[in-house]
Amino acid sequence: MTRDRILTAAAVGILLAFLWFADRTFSAYSIRILNTIAIFSIVAVTYNLINGVTGQFSLGPNAFIAIGSYTSALLTLSPQEKAASFIIDPIVWPLSVISVSFPVSLIAAGVLAGLIAFLISVPVFRVRGDYLAIVTLGFGEVMQVITNNAVSITNGPLGLKGLYPHTTLWWSWGLCIFTIICTVRLVNSSYGRAMKAVREDETAAEAMGIDAFWTKTLAFTFSAFFAGVAGGLLAHLITTISPSLFTFFLTFNLLIIIVVGGLGSTTGALIGAVLFAWGGEALRVVEEPFTLFGYDLPGIPGMRMVIFSAILILTMIFARSGIMGRREFSWQAAIDLGSTLLQRIRRT
Amino acid sequence: MSETLLRTEGLTVVFGGLVALSGLDLEIRRGEIVGLIGPNGAGKTTAFNAITGVVQPSSGRIFLGEEDITARPAPKIAAKGIARTFQQIRLYDDLTVIENVMVAGHSSVRYTFLEAVTGLGRFSADEKRISEYAEYLLELMGLSDVISAKASALPYGRQRKLEIARALALRPTVLLLDEPVAGMNPMETKGFADLLRRLHRELNLTIGLIDHDMGFVMNVCHKIKVIDHGVPIAWGTPNEIRTDQKVIAAYLGTAA
Ligand SMILES: Nc1ncnc2c1ncn2[C@@H]1O[C@H](COP(=O)(O)OP(=O)(O)O)[C@@H](O)[C@H]1O
Ligand SMILES: [Mg+2]
Numbered sequence: 001m002t003r004d005r006i007l008t009a010a011a012v013g014i015l016l017a018f019l020w021f022a023d024r025t026f027s028a029y030s031i032r033i034l035n036t037i038a039i040f041s042i043v044a045v046t047y048n049l050i051n052g053v054t055g056q057f058s059l060g061p062n063a064f065i066a067i068g069s070y071t072s073a074l075l076t077l078s079p080q081e082k083a084a085s086f087i088i089d090p091i092v093w094p095l096s097v098i099s100v101s102f103p104v105s106l107i108a109a110g111v112l113a114g115l116i117a118f119l120i121s122v123p124v125f126r127v128r129g130d131y132l133a134i135v136t137l138g139f140g141e142v143m144q145v146i147t148n149n150a151v152s153i154t155n156g157p158l159g160l161k162g163l164y165p166h167t168t169l170w171w172s173w174g175l176c177i178f179t180i181i182c183t184v185r186l187v188n189s190s191y192g193r194a195m196k197a198v199r200e201d202e203t204a205a206e207a208m209g210i211d212a213f214w215t216k217t218l219a220f221t222f223s224a225f226f227a228g229v230a231g232g233l234l235a236h237l238i239t240t241i242s243p244s245l246f247t248f249f250l251t252f253n254l255l256i257i258i259v260v261g262g263l264g265s266t267t268g269a270l271i272g273a274v275l276f277a278w279g280g281e282a283l284r285v286v287e288e289p290f291t292l293f294g295y296d297l298p299g300i301p302g303m304r305m306v307i308f309s310a311i312l313i314l315t316m317i318f319a320r321s322g323i324m325g326r327r328e329f330s331w332q333a334a335i336d337l338g339s340t341l342l343q344r345i346r347r348t
Numbered sequence: 349m350s351e352t353l354l355r356t357e358g359l360t361v362v363f364g365g366l367v368a369l370s371g372l373d374l375e376i377r378r379g380e381i382v383g384l385i386g387p388n389g390a391g392k393t394t395a396f397n398a399i400t401g402v403v404q405p406s407s408g409r410i411f412l413g414e415e416d417i418t419a420r421p422a423p424k425i426a427a428k429g430i431a432r433t434f435q436q437i438r439l440y441d442d443l444t445v446i447e448n449v450m451v452a453g454h455s456s457v458r459y460t461f462l463e464a465v466t467g468l469g470r471f472s473a474d475e476k477r478i479s480e481y482a483e484y485l486l487e488l489m490g491l492s493d494v495i496s497a498k499a500s501a502l503p504y505g506r507q508r509k510l511e512i513a514r515a516l517a518l519r520p521t522v523l524l525l526d527e528p529v530a531g532m533n534p535m536e537t538k539g540f541a542d543l544l545r546r547l548h549r550e551l552n553l554t555i556g557l558i559d560h561d562m563g564f565v566m567n568v569c570h571k572i573k574v575i576d577h578g579v580p581i582a583w584g585t586p587n588e589i590r591t592d593q594k595v596i597a598a599y600l601g602t603a604a
Contacts (some may be wrong), residue, residue, distance in 0.1 A: 189464035200440035209426035209455030
């Protein structure tokens with residue numbers, strides 16, 4: 001176990017060194033992709049906690065990311081900036097005068113998203129049955145309506161512009177590592193075992209003293225908290241947010257990430273997030289005009305989503321458990337895999 | 349004799365129009381092994397379900413010691429010390445054997461959610477306590493060699509034992525076993541009877557059990573309750589039950 005600790009510390013060290021290097025030498029475009037990977041990882045890992053580990057089908061991350069984005073953005077913009085951009089309806093007090101630092105705004109983003117998730121939990125988890133999907137889907141639509149129409153709070157369809165790009169590699173990856181550590185610890189604690197027991201057999205879990213209501217509420221609130229924080233990071237990465245960013249489409253992408261990665265596996269969620277964020281950029285070419293066998297083909301917007309959807313469908317048909325299944329990364333498994341590969345190479 | 353530990357008064361469960369259990373008065377004293385027998389569909393499992401909060405009783409009361417626990421939520425009842433197994437095995441299939449057992453340690457966990465997330469405070473010491481007790485129970489049940497296998501990978505007989513180990517991890521005062529020897533051959537049943545006596549002795553358990561294997565029930569139980577079509581028809585020591593005319597007519601007669 002000491003060995004594993006050392007290896008983990010070394011891996012984190014290498015990651016930090018890489019980020020330091022990337023921060024100094026990479027193009028703005030590459031840095032943005034790295035930031036996106038970190039932000040998607042935060043959401044995917046915690047979304048997997050409720051959907052994969054606890055087995056409760058939530059369709060809510062888009063709503064919680066939206067709550068986090070708007071909260072954080074409204075809190076960091078200065079009163080002057082807010083007065084300038086709210087041209088249809090002036091912004092309500094006290095939002096019109098509040099301005100806090102970026103870290104405080106992130107905490108507020110997480111806390112508000114978590115609080116709202118908690119309030120949703122009470123009616124949804126009090127009764128048994130799969131109401132979570134319906135309620136979170138509806139809640140996402142409600143958030144769309146609110147962000148579009150509560151103009152004096154959200155500035156409506158115009159959204160919020162001119163946010164300061166606070167989200168550096170250090171913030172996004174620092175919080176990503178923090179999220180992963182918290183989630184892995186939680187999953188490996190008694191609380192995590194309770195979540196898995198609820199997923200496997202709710203009646204048997206309750207018969208063994210596990211309060212299914214609190215267990216589901218904890219998982220859902222925890223995941224919403226981090227979705228909120230990720231929303232704050234996202235807002236200060238792209239610096240312009242509007243309701244159209246947070247449609248169900250965002251949740252659909254996250255669902256692809258955790259299903260392809262392997263529902264129930266934190267490692268899988270991470271792999272899924274990296275593949276998605278990186279693959280999404282790599283596949284941009286298919287949406288641009290290109291030449292195939294001498295024919296000039298026009299760019300087809302949305303083509304990437306067709307590809308992602310196809311990957312999701314193929315995964316559901318041919319590899320239901322995704323890349324990782326419910327397995328997790330472990331150093332022992334990595335070392336074993338490495339030595340098997342080495343032997344194969346030597347033999348040939 | 350010692351005091352009454354688990355008591356039901358007129359326990360009745362109705363499903364739609366079907367009276368599954370009607371007016372069950374049951375008294376289990378501390379340290380006793382009590383059998384609950386009756387033909388299929390008699391309402392035995394329903395009685396266990398009502399006691400453990402899996403189904404709501406339609407009327408009647410349930411007491412654990414002095415405390416009225418009627419219709420309390422299942423996790424509360426479990427935490428108060430009533431553990432059970434299921435007639436149809438209900439393990440957490442995708443978890444390992446030891447994780448299955450450790451799940452039942454959750455109600456005794458001393459660390460908070462924040463200590464779990466940070467790994468600070470009582471986390472390590474308490475995890476060690478839970479895993480060591482799970483290992484001890486698995487050894488007691490003869491499952492030490494499969495600790496990290498998936499529960500679903502075990503053969504049927506060992507899954508039954510794992511279910512008991514998991515129930516014991518609640519550190520219950522009362523253990524309710526629903527057909528523990530179903531599907532076992534006579535040799536295995538005999539071994540299980542010995543094991544049950546050992547658990548009863550070493551863990552100071554009070555046990556309620558349902559089974560159709562009359563030899564086994566007569567052998568291990570101090571007292572037996574017989575129900576038929578939801579209605580209690582007899583109560584007594586194994587010898588009294590063996591010679592009870594109503595029981596012979598309703599149950600042993602048809603079984604023999
Ligand atoms: N959840 C339920 N809903 C409706 N009917 C039930 C339910 N559980 C049991 N029953 C019915 O109650 C009666 C008693 O069943 P049960 O307690 O399982 O019998 P036993 O364990 O003695 O074989 C049966 O007729 C059964 O079909
Ligand atoms: Mg039964």
